[in-house]
Amino acid sequence: MKIGDVAEASGLPAKTIRYYEDIGLIRPARGTNGYRDFAASDVHKLAFLARARSLGFSIEECRTLLSLYEDRDRASADVKALAEAHLRRIDRKIAALAGLRGTLAELVARCHGDARPDCPILDDLAGPKPAADA
Amino acid sequence: MKIGDVAEASGLPAKTIRYYEDIGLIRPARGTNGYRDFAASDVHKLAFLARARSLGFSIEECRTLLSLYEDRDRASADVKALAEAHLRRIDRKIAALAGLRGTLAELVARCHGDARPDCPILDDLAGPKPAADA
């Protein structure tokens, strides 16, 4: 199977597949013409990687997941620990974004958004104004 | 004011401040010894940048925000549009993460996480199994 077909089958761009070979995630065979020749197992691995990446696992985590996948004697606890760590990371990201979102939404709501220069958003970014005390 | 003091005042690492000069966000003066000499306005700009970055605006958005900030004739509508676009981006990110989170949490819940190799997480990543039809 050539890289174009594999790209179509796995949903990954050919560029990405070459990159994954570069960093040692897969090792497709080569034909006499120098073209990569993908076995079914390669395609399977790429689909696995595509799915893991789409769930937000990093490349290094994917590498670990793949080796766990191929280890018939793995402990599911190892996989679960990895997934749980990732889950916590996602939760932290969501919490951080929700925080930003709240602040930003409030600023946006307070900005009238017309032709005048007066703007609570910029005021906020500029920081506390030196209060003109009477 | 020297870069170390400014770093302390703005909360930005000195490295980052130099980087911001590199990409043209600020233009501090130079002393005879070659050291950067920051005016109050520079420090103010850096604080502005730090705040904008902490709200998740990209560097290029910060550049625009800064120029809007310095334009006394700006329309607040321009600022609001930028902030709203950012808000939508944050919402999309949150939605995407929430989706991931849901899938991942379910997989984690289904994985017993013990010493046995059987693992729903890996099963999911591996994709649909060829059903052994009787």
Place this chain on the structure above:
DNA sequence: TCTTGACCTTCCAGTTACTGGAATTCCTAT
């Protein structure tokens, strides 16, 4: 047979926003 076009190959550079580190200079204090 030749040519066209769609593939494939490699390699280099660019993306975002810094961060680390090396080599060097400067200032201050003892």
Place this chain on the structure above:
DNA sequence: ATAGGAATTCCAGTAACTGGAAGGTCAAGA
């Protein structure tokens, strides 16, 4: 004089690709 702590510049690396150039391969059509 010397030691230390800052300041300077420049180069490289991070994550995970992506774009593009230059060139080789292959199947089909005139």
